[in-house]
Amino acid sequence: MSSAGEKQYYALALIQKLMDHLPSDMRVGLLYDIGCQLEQSCCKWNFFDEAVLLHFEFAISVFNAYGHQWPCQVIYHPRKREGFGLSDGKGCERLWSSLKPLIAPLRVSGYHQCLFVLDLQVRHLDVKSSTAFAHWLLCRWKLCQVRKKAAEVAMRVCRIPEAKLRTQWRAQVEQQTKPSPRTSNNRAVDKIARILELEEAVIARAREVSNLEMEMMLRPRSRTHDLTTDLEDAREQHCRLRNTVHRCREALGVSATASLANLRNNEYLCTSTNTLTLKACIRKCLQD
Structure with a gap:
């Protein structure tokens, strides 16, 4: 290490060195302070082959x-990732803490003496x-x-199947990781x-x-038995479409009797829609 700061190429070099000593079929969980950026960099710039990245789980x-934004926590928080x-993920910090007492005496030591003392201390640890x-x-x-028993008690209290909770969690992740809406004159x-x-x-x-x-x-x-099922499905789809139209009209802020064709170039409606979009962006930033 020739400069201060956590450079990304140090992590990449460590990953490459680690893969040289591991079997090709081993799964590795990698905990890093900015593991989200590290995974995106590996995927974007192809630092490693896809077969190598499949063996890593970033968190x-x-x-x-x-300290990360909420959508990032939803995906990369180790408590939310299997x-x-x-x-x-603080194993390295514990090692640095154990080596910290050597900082003062090694400042006045020679290069080879520093290597010898560090090697001896690491072996002792x-x-x-x-x-x-x-x-x-x-x-x-x-x-x-203890944590497992507490989780089982909480599951029995809520009386909701685990499969349903996992389905709801996947839906929550999908919803909360959507891109933020943007203002547009054509919205x-x-x-x-x-x-x-x-x-x-x-x-x-x-x-x-x-x-x-x-x-x-x-x-x-x-x-008429064959048509009964088709009729029920058609009625259900018709009801669902009507509810969707009602929700869209409420979100747009127009009454049911308004002529939508005449509102295409309405300046007030365009400004109101962009204002709602901006409000959603501000709310999301405050939540993060």
Whole structure:
């Protein structure tokens, strides 16, 4: 290391060196202060082959994750990502803390003496940690069991299946990682065009429901069983489309009797739509 600061190429060099000593089929969890940027850089600039990146799971160290924006925490927080358990990603900091007492005496030492002292101290710490490894593992195991029992109690209290919670979590991640909306002079026009398309779909679906009801009335009662399912599906889709149109009109801020075709070039509506978009962006920034 020739300069101060956490340069990204140091992490890349460590990853390359690590892969030289690991089997090709081993999975590696990588906790880094800016693991999100590191993964994006690897994918964007092809620092490693895709086969190499498939063996890595990137995440952010626990204490640094809360300094990131919420969408980043949703994806890269180790407590929200499978495979990391209760790891905090501060193993290197613990090593630096153990070597910190050597800073003062090594400042006045020669180059080779520094290497000798550091090597000797690292070997001593390795032997010391190996001796206490069984006790450390037992403490971690007990802590995991306590956390597991607390989670099981919480699951029994909420009375919601785990599969449903995971589905809801995936939906939350998808919703909260969407790009922020942007203001545009054509946003109101696009929304109006979308509402007009939905209204045409509502009319077509209502016509289909009427045709099915008429066909059921004309057919003998013994042969209407096949049309019952189609009629129920058509009615459900018609109701869903009407609700969608109603929500879109409410979001646009126009009444049901307003002529949408005449509002395409309405300056007030365009300004109001962009204001709502800007409000959503400000709210998201405050949440992050």
